[in-house]
Amino acid sequence: MTEFIGKAIVIGVGATLLFDLWGQFLRLFGMPKPNWGPPGRWFAHLLRGRVMHEDIARSEPVAGESAIGWAFHYLVGILFAATLLAIWGLGWARQPSFPPALIVGLATVGCGWFILQPGMGMGIAASKRANANQIRLLNILAHIVFAIGLYGTALLTR
Incomplete structure (x- = not known):
């Protein structure tokens, strides 16, 4: 069980990190900075x-929501690796x-959608x-990048 949890954390964090690097790369093409708030x-x-929510932007703000979003984002990446x-x-x-x-990368698009x-x-x-349609395409591409991160991190840590 310890090996399973350790591998899930390392592979999930590695894949999510690549996902985030992809988001930064897209900024070179005018895409907005990722906002996990x-x-x-x-x-x-x-x-x-x-x-x-009718519109999350109009819902009551939460203290530390950006930090919560980043933590949630990485937790989900770890859970997908565990899956x-x-x-x-x-x-x-x-x-x-x-x-x-x-x-797994493509199946996880469904969680967002x-x-x-x-x-x-x-x-x-x-x-x-x-x-x-642009959002959908970017979701699919990002989750393919996540899949590459799952595979690449597993290769690096085997």
């Missing part, structure tokens, strides 16, 4: 029993292959946003 606000409200290890086993971490990482975005008031798969 709104997801932090959503998560803090979730812990208080509120899942759905990969739970399905494919620690053997995958010892001899990683890309397909399982890609499957069907849980986080609707909960924050963006609609399913950002359907309430004027640039919904």
Whole structure:
């Protein structure tokens, strides 16, 4: 169990770090700086029993919501890595292959589309946003980068 938890933390943090580097890279092309404050606000409200918001920006602010958002972001990355290890086993971490990482990376897009975005008031798969297709494409690309991070971190730490 200790090895499982350790691998999940290291692989999840490594993959999430690459995800964040991808976000910084996109800034070179005019994309806005990633803002984990709104997801932090959503998560803090979730812990208080509120899942759905009309518009998270209009919901009651929460002290430290940006820090909460960053912590939540990395915790989710660790949980996704743990999911990969739970399905494919620690053997995958010892001899990683890309397909399982890609499957998990792409499957996790659904968490954003069907849980986080609707909960924050963006609609399913950002359907309430004027640039919904752009958001969807960026979500898919970011989670492919996350998959590369899962695989790459597992390779580096095997």
